[in-house]
Amino acid sequence: MPASSVTCPFCGLLCDDLVVGLRDGRARVEAAGCARAVALFPAPPQxxxxxxxxxxxxxxxxxxxxxxxxxxxxxxxxxxxxxxxxxxxxxxxxxxxxxxxxxxxSTAQQRNPFPFQDSGWMSTTLSELRNRADVVVLAGTLGAYQPRLVERCLAPTLSSPFGELHRRIIAIGSALLRPAAWPAGADLANIIDLPNLHLAEAFGLLRARLAGQRLDATALHGVALERFDALLETMHSARYGVLIWSAAELDFPHADLAVRAMAELVRELNTRTRWSVLPLGGGDxxxxxxxxxxxxxxxxxxxxxxxxxxxxxxxxxxxxxxxxxxxxxxxxxxxxxxxxxxxxxxxxxxxxxxxxxxxxxxxxxxxxxxxxxxxxxxxxxxxxxxxxxxxxxxxxxxxxxxxxxxxxxxxxxxxxxxxx
Ligand code: SF4
Missing domain, CATH: 3.40.50.740 (Rossmann fold)
Structure with missing residues (x-):
């Protein structure tokens, strides 16, 4: 008889809905697990x-x-x-x-504590992301290390405990954002393709525009300023926005500056509407x-x-x-x-x-x-x-x-x- 509601320990999501059976002394995922879970559950018994x-x-x-x-x-x-x-x-x-x-x-995770220690940030939970977030910005990640993030937390429409939810998802970052992995119905027009290396500049630009600064440039690394203005407008319109990044995928020098720019933008957006950050990680x-x-x-x-x-x-x-x-x-x-x-x-x-x-x-x-x-x-x-x-x-x-x-x-x- 397979065990149900098994918690998977193989990434930071800790999905708690797996069905796991036993064959030849090894655990076998029978339902709900991703490919990573299927590969890692059958550990040798000796x-x-x-x-x-x-x-x-x-x-x-x-x-x-x-x-x-x-x-x-x-x-x-x-x-x-x-x-x-x-x-x-x-x-x-x-x-x-x-x-x-x-x-x-720890090399990846060290990108988060410096901005957090300096000024703190407003963070949310996976449950709030799933049930409340009507605008989600994925910065430099689509959850490559959390294979069921989209399935578990980012359904485009949802009947949540707080009512009907229609979610807009916007991605900004390098071409690692794989359209095939997007949830059906997600707004694919809103991908800003920009190397992750430039995320600190991109979020600095968004902060400047939010503060009403005029910029002489017309583009940032090939992305027209209008695209950033449109992103900001969407972020403004959120009732409950969540900005997500994965420290492991911000693999470039001084990535903590990108994290800091994101956390500061979220802080400033909270003077007008509600926004939170949600850093991904926590595997192993x-x-x-x-x-x-x-x-x-x-x-x-x-x-x-x-x-x-x-x-x-x-x-x-x-x-x-x-x-x-x-x-x-x-x-x-x-x-x-x-x-x-x-x-x-x-x-x-x-x-x-x-x-x-x-x-x-x-x-x-x-x-x-x-x-x-x-x-x-x-x-x-x-x-x-x-x-x-x-x-x-x-x-x-x-x-x-x-x-x-x-x-x-x-x-x-x-x-x-x-x-x-
Ligand atoms: S996403 Fe996959 S590896 Fe991560 S906890 Fe869920 S089933 Fe396990």
């Missing part, structure tokens, strides 16, 4: 722990991992692709061994990692513990930066969701906690296969809009330890390693 390439039990591997961490002076715990219990255990271990902590998508447990680090350490990632005290340094504590500079002498990488999210290259000893089919080449010093949260073990994850934490089921229970169990064992073994 895996082999290894130390220096040789088979070991997972407790033996945990002991070897503890020895490597005890010998390190500046360990790095990175990836953090797991559920909230695993991330809590990771923060506790980092405090114990004075490690740096860095989630796998990213939203949960940010929240757990903040709850337990007082800072969001990136951070480091020194003498048991947390220090925040988002510009210097990135895993890539630390590894390239030789400032980490042991890496513990956690990736329990996606077999393609492999550890970065490192010259130091590598310990990997990952789903059994994680692609590892070269092999790490220690590998411990773990249960996939939401597939093989229950758990909890925070949705990307940060307003709900959803329970995860285990439609295909497996005889694999959870990330939290392995990290607790490593922490326990640290005492033995120090005494040895």
């Amino acid at each position: 895996g082999q722990a290894r130390v220096d390439g040789s088979p070991a039990t997972w407790p033996q591997a945990a002991r070897a991992a503890a020895t490597l961490l005890a010998q390190a002076r500046q360990p790095l715990i990175a990836g953090l692709g797991c559920d909230i219990a695993g991330q809590r255990a990771a923060v506790m271990l980092a405090e114990r061994v004075d490690a740096a902590l860095d989630p796998m998508d 447990g990213g939203t949960s990692a940010a929240q757990v680090c903040t709850w337990l350490a007082g800072y969001p990632p990136r951070l480091r513990f020194v003498n048991g005290m947390a220090q925040s340094d988002p510009l210097q504590r990135g895993a890539d930066t630390l590894l390239a500079a030789g400032e980490a002498d042991a890496l513990l990488w956690i990736s329990a969701f996606d077999p393609a999210r492999t550890p970065p290259p490192a010259r130091c000893p590598r310990i990997v906690l990952g789903r059994a089919d994680l692609r590892l080449d070269p092999a790490p010093d220690v590998f411990i296969p773990v249960a996939v949260p939401g597939v093989q073990a229950p758990g909890m994850l925070s949705r990307m809009d940060q307003v709900v934490t959803l329970p995860l089921m285990a439609p295909a229970p497996a005889d694999l330890p959870t990330v939290a169990e392995v990290l607790a064992r490593i922490t326990q073994e640290l005492g033995h390693a120090a005494a040895a």
Whole structure:
């Protein structure tokens, strides 16, 4: 009997309507999942722990991992692709061994906090987007990393709890906006094709026009000024507007300036009508990692513990930066969701906690296969809009330890390693 209303853990949307069956010990999506969910739910039910390439039990591997961490002076715990219990255990271990902590998508996610810390922003939720937004502007994204965003939240017409909704959707950004992915009935005339690199200028221009500034230019990077004026007019006419971007898709230097321009435009539009922002993201447990680090350490990632005290340094504590500079002498990488999210290259000893089919080449010093949260073990994850934490089921229970169990064992073994 397949399980229904299963929450999918494989992107920040956390769709909670999947139907998942069980075949040959592996979970199979039978209804409602996207291609990503269909590909990732059938995780292998078994895996082999290894130390220096040789088979070991997972407790033996945990002991070897503890020895490597005890010998390190500046360990790095990175990836953090797991559920909230695993991330809590990771923060506790980092405090114990004075490690740096860095989630796998922090480079992209760091584009949001600077504008938010400087001036804040008015944000909304996925539910409000779905049920209230009558004008939606997609800036540089069509939800490439959230495959069911359009289906779940952007239907052009909707009978919502607040009445009949007719939605206008406008896209501004590079040609990654694929018309085939548009919801039927969406207003395709309103695509402003502009490289994402120029989004800061585009939203700066919109702010200037909103403030009544006259501009001598007639176009911005080939897009006539009238197009921007038409966009502004549509934004003005909204009863509940939502501006969406995806930090992962703003992959150019100083992208935080584009985020800042968008957030400021929304703030200024709110003097006349109601607008909110909705940043997309949060895959591989990213939203949960940010929240757990903040709850337990007082800072969001990136951070480091020194003498048991947390220090925040988002510009210097990135895993890539630390590894390239030789400032980490042991890496513990956690990736329990996606077999393609492999550890970065490192010259130091590598310990990997990952789903059994994680692609590892070269092999790490220690590998411990773990249960996939939401597939093989229950758990909890925070949705990307940060307003709900959803329970995860285990439609295909497996005889694999959870990330939290392995990290607790490593922490326990640290005492033995120090005494040895
Ligand atoms: S859109 Fe995301 S959460 Fe929804 S089914 Fe696909 S991968 Fe899972």
